[in-house]
Amino acid sequence: MFRRQKHISHTKAIDRFPLTQGLIYLLNLETHIPTDKTLALQSHPPIFTGRVSSTQLSLSSPSSFSLKLLLFPHIFPIFTAMKTEVRGSTTSISLQNPTTIFNTSQGASLTGALKGCLGSLDGACIEKLLLHCASALESNDVTLAQQVMWVLNNVASSVGDPNQRLTSWILRALISRASKVCPTPMNFNGSTSSSTIPTRLMSVTELAGYVDLIPWHRFGYCASNSAIFKAIQGCPKVHILDFSITHCMQWPTLIDALAKRPEGPPLLRVTVPNWRPQVPPLLNVSSEEVGLRLGNFSRFRDVPFEFNVIENSSSLELLFSTQLNPSSLDLQDDEVLVVNCQNWLRYLSDEPLGGSPGHQDGSMRNTFLNMIRSLNPRIIVVVDEDSDLSAPSLSSRITTCFNYMWIPFDSLETFLPKDSTQRMDYESDVGHKIENIIGFEGHQRIERLETGVAMSQRIRNVGFLSAPFCEETVKEVKGLLDEHASGWGMKREEDMLVLTWKGHNSVFATAWVANGPNPNGLLMED
Template sequence: MEDDIDGKLLCQYSDHPALLQAQQPFDRILSSPPISAKNDDAANKGNMDQADDLLLVSSGDKSTLSLAFSDGEYVVGEFLKGMEDANRFLPSDNSFIKGHQMNQMFIRSKRKHLEEEVGRTSKIMMTTTEVPEETGIHEMLDDMMTGGDEALIRDMEKLRTAMSNKEEKKKRRKGSSKVTRDMVDLSTLLIRCAQAVDRSNYLIGGELLNQIKQHASTTGDAMQRLAQCFSKGLQARLMGTGKQLRNLLIADRPSAMEFLKAYNLYMSACYFNKVAHIFSALTIAQVMKGKSRLHIVGYGIHGAFQWAGLIRWLAKREGGPPLGMKITTICCSHPESFPVQWIEEQGYRLSKYASELGLPFVFEVVTAEREKVCIQNLNVDADEVLVVSDLFNLSTLKDESIFFDSPNPRDTVLSNIKKMRPNVFIQSVLNCSNGSCFLSRFRQKLFYYSALFDMLDAIVPRESEPRSVLEQELLGRYVLNAIACEGIDLAQHPEKYRQWQSRNQRAGLRQLPLRPVVVNVLKDKVKKHHHKDLLLSEEGQWLLQGWKGRVLFAHSTWVVEDGSSE
């Protein structure tokens, strides 16, 4: 990281007459008596802003400490007196003070960086309040919804052809180039930087971050692209701007067209989400045999892409379509994260598609905290087949309550699902963990996203613009959030599938065995149309997906423990 030029000048010219004159107002603040509690809020705020700008500076053996606050009053005199006594015990070379000075210089640079980011956030929010509708967005949505599996397979074939042509060109150039590159272990550098950040060692952390940035790239190989994402998270954590950058990312989203192209690329290249969709559709087809009404309760907002294929199958199923289909979407009441327009758009498109196919269809939205939604909120009819579906959404629930006397949000949701007594609960989870501390979480995310980025590098050409949006904007947001934020600001709290298995069983749910016909259909599709290193296997009645042996996603089905299964 670049050093702050103001901090350098303060340390180098701390006894300059002009600087001493500028410090006089602050000296008066330090020597003033405590502020009366009767002062109005505006005066208190002004004084706190002034005090917040003070920086630790040193001249010889003398030092001045920035203000400390306690209950709205300045507590300075006794603290400074104690510092004078403590200085007698410090080494004569002032190494401790110099080290603390450097950290304080870094803290000041954090403040400057934070103000710049907040300013940028405001500008972005002002410019994105009204965005004109992009040309072709509706047509692309319709194509993605109605194209089905065949369209994704065609796109995968195009990617395979593009990669083959790239390999041919690479072979022709092989041997002609004599350019050598220094080999750098970016993974080790990232972990060492995270260790320095965790110890609040700003100097070493900044130096390592500079080395990482020199080799990171948005257009390089998988590790260079991943390092670009992780370096942003480490920088935000070093600068203490994680929460502000989270708000910035909410305001500075990719355009709708960029998102759809990146999402379509992800669906075509890796097949992870498509396997989840087919797994759900085939499971529902089984429980709908001989039934005439279906009600799907889905956690999350990405229903349009998930259920379009099921609507098409139900409308054309042998024996005629159902008498009715209803989808109830449960989403959080956070409009900045889940725009109402996006949910309404999905409902409109699904309804229109079902109407064109002659299938009676109802789309409803429950906007509330997921742990507060229960059977009474869902308008379930007695003759409906009830299916509860979670496509990676419960991983965003906190893994523990912020109140000691409140139940775990995940256990609460699972308990509510049990009370719904669905015909089947279909669960898809991210096979990752946040661990018990920052370093543990950092390593888990590094291993997890290394596999994803390596997969994209093997399947998608590096010059692909949608790939860059997918990596840096969509996946990169989760990386930045996981590294830069803590506590309630963390967006994801994933658990390994074995942990979910134990949690579900404690909640009174019973796991159903995988149906061999479903597993065989999916294995056949992956083997026939997708990369040989994509993993699709089964273990403990979980359908597992991953890359080169690393399990990234897992899918399973459940019923209430004392309920019957078909």
């Protein structure tokens, strides 16, 4: 069911959001990278602008689909009756006579309740239209799909309210699915079949602002770092195996905390894979350069530090087959292993691979978890978005997507103006996720979220026990949320911590220990 809007007081301005001392120092290191490392800092490609050339149509914003329809009217003939209105840099489409659509033979299917949705901004009505469109596409009723898209296009706006902005991205994804023209599918090896996917490469400073904008990522950082810090108390050597999409942005805070340990800091090793799903946020520096910056900060805080990139892991297949073992990871007998999974497991397919022996359904996700279990880590922390977007049914995914992806659009509305570049960039990153969820099937659909409850059961099934978060962690997370709009909250569900927006689940955080001997020979229990 669609949510009613609630008034949110926002007493803390965005420019007052504090970055940690460690993060600030990390950002300042940008000008201190050795000379041979500076080229990558200066050579990132330009951001796509949405301009159309004679040979290529860029689809970097929701409004550009209207240009595609004008350039390729044979794809959707019914759209040629529309009138184009250009307001500033935004192209919108409106009906010359909205009621005439229902008086034609083409519009005979759009009757009853759908008539009342024409031009409506009501969320329930928009959701109904989206589901009618999905149903038409699933049944190959192209005519009905065209008609519903026409109506939706009068509601959607990339510069409107949160409902309109979200709808514009879902509509773009539906048109993408119908036309098979855009966007370019993302493959699991990180490559693309052409260069039409918009690429926004961030500097480290821009990435820090991205992470700090809303607590979507910082919530997971805070909960995970607190659990890790508790688990490695008294350990002289710590090895973190980091699977994350945010380029090690959570570690300066942990390094700063380790520097203050009464017993002194441990020797800290961080290992990251060379492979990473090509999804936002993308950084304009390499993993090696990120490691250099972390090393500089660690020296500043007097924390012994090593950074390793797993080579020959340019694909998941290579990573799984050759790299996830004690020898390749150079695991030491006298070090404690920590595994960190931040918004990463969703990109491992949950579909069977053909029945791998002993791995339940043989999915890539279960195979990965079994491999991690075989490494016998002291603790594994798993953070991801708390929603089920893996359903085979397009209609089910649209319903969930409309009621879940609304959260970032609505939260940004509380403190950023409608034409804010920062807001539109963030929404664009969410929009490309929506396109993959709705526009593709099979191996091309890489966004495969499952709920925290489902993920927790999956992790239990491979032999981990839940490690509940302590009250100190809860206190730290609540302190973090106090820095943001009052709509953000936190709750416990079983042993999970869940970030909420206006009461709706957003992100979950969990911690796990091996169900058996840990590296010190002790049995870990709930």
